[in-house]
Amino acid sequence: MSREQALPLDQGTVDFFALKGTHVGCTVPQTNNINGLKVRRVMQLIRDFSKKPLDQIRILDLACGEGVYSIEAALRGARVMGVDARTERMNEGAKVAQRLGLNNIRFEQCDVRNVAARSHGKVDVVLFLGILYHLDQRDVFPVLENIFEMCEQFLIIDTHIALQNRVQIEHEGRIYEGEHYREHDTSDSEAVRKSRLMASVDNPTSFWFTRESLYRLLHDVGFTSVCECYVPLEPFKPDNRVTLIAAKGEPVQLSSYPWVNGKTEAQIESLVADRLQASGRKAGARRAGALGRALGKLGLK
Numbered sequence: 506m507s508r509e510q511a512l513p514l515d516q517g518t519v520d521f522f523a524l525k526g527t528h529v530g531c532t533v534p535q536t537n538n539i540n541g542l543k544v545r546r547v548m549q550l551i552r553d554f555s556k557k558p559l560d561q562i563r564i565l566d567l568a569c570g571e572g573v574y575s576i577e578a579a580l581r582g583a584r585v586m587g588v589d590a591r592t593e594r595m596n597e598g599a600k601v602a603q604r605l606g607l608n609n610i611r612f613e614q615c616d617v618r619n620v621a622a623r624s625h626g627k628v629d630v631v632l633f634l635g636i637l638y639h640l641d642q643r644d645v646f647p648v649l650e651n652i653f654e655m656c657e658q659f660l661i662i663d664t665h666i667a668l669q670n671r672v673q674i675e676h677e678g679r680i681y682e683g684e685h686y687r688e689h690d691t692s693d694s695e696a697v698r699k700s701r702l703m704a705s706v707d708n709p710t711s712f713w714f715t716r717e718s719l720y721r722l723l724h725d726v727g728f729t730s731v732c733e734c735y736v737p738l739e740p741f742k743p744d745n746r747v748t749l750i751a752a753k754g755e756p757v758q759l760s761s762y763p764w765v766n767g768k769t770e771a772q773i774e775s776l777v778a779d780r781l782q783a784s785g786r787k788a789g790a791r792r793a794g795a796l797g798r799a800l801g802k803l804g805l806k
């Protein structure tokens with residue numbers, strides 16, 4: 506039996522969360538009551554991976570929407586800040602938080618592209634849910650770099666990924682693969698773009714990374730381990746959608762294989778490639794030797 510108990514909320518609040526996303530006609534599993542599975546996954550990750558209990562941590566919920574994750578965490582005592590560029594849904598969430606008497610939660614209208622340690626301080630956990638895939642390829646790098654600086658324990662990302670590597674983009678000499686996704690028509694006015702409550706604020710296209718490029722990007726930004734979450738289960742989660750947890754830790758140093766220490770990933774990859782090539786050559790030579798001996802025995806050599 507779980508020691509954690511659900512807190513009873515008034516019917517109006519439960520109904521509010523049950524309607525999540527339905528006003529824009531969204532049918533993906535992350536809307537309406539089914540969104541409860543995503544909230545369960547994120548809350549379980551925080552509970553399982555945080556080095557401190559929930560009532561001792563600070564959480565930054567970027568692009569919080571109506572703020573259900575912020576509110577759920579605040580109900581457990583975390584100090585939370587929810588940030589979104591749009592206020593339509595966030596204001597409704599703020600009213601719910603007020604009705605619940607939560608004084609450990611704050612909501613702020615702000616663009617995630619303007620959130621940084623110098624303006625918002627440091628936190629234990631950053632939530633980046635349903636937002637990475639709304640960012641333009643120019644913005645995604647500085648935003649993740651700022652998040653890394655702000656984050657003291659880990660970052661949770663829930664995002665769409667590209668299943669095809671149609672486009673290559675470059676940042677600081679590194680290549681990342683993925684595809685562009687259209688958010689708005691270039692002819693759409695600012696007002697029309699803002700009115701699409703679940704979309705990017707203004708950028709007409711966003712960039713979706715392939716899974717491999719996204720892992721590499723999180724490594725390049727500085728996270729020491731990145732894991733994909735499969736449990737708690739989310740039945741019917743689309744194949745092109747993942748939940749990742751990226752930890753900010755201390756890089757390990759190995760005693761058993763000291764050659765690994767102090768090398769860049771490029772150096773490691775090139776050493777492994779050389780080793781594989783050399784053992785391929787040896788295996789080739791061994792195969793040629795064996796063939797020669799067999800032919801010799803048959804008197805064919």
Ligand SMILES: C[S@@+](CC[C@H](N)C(=O)[O-])C[C@H]1O[C@@H](n2cnc3c(N)ncnc32)[C@H](O)[C@@H]1O
Nearest residue numbers: 568569570589590591616617634635704705706
């Ligand atoms: C798909 S919803 C995700 C909401 C919530 N995080 C969740 O997972 O349920 C995307 C949200 O990102 C917000 N958003 C889009 N671009 C943003 C930006 N540049 N800065 C802040 N919020 C942004 C939108 O207003 C919207 O609330």
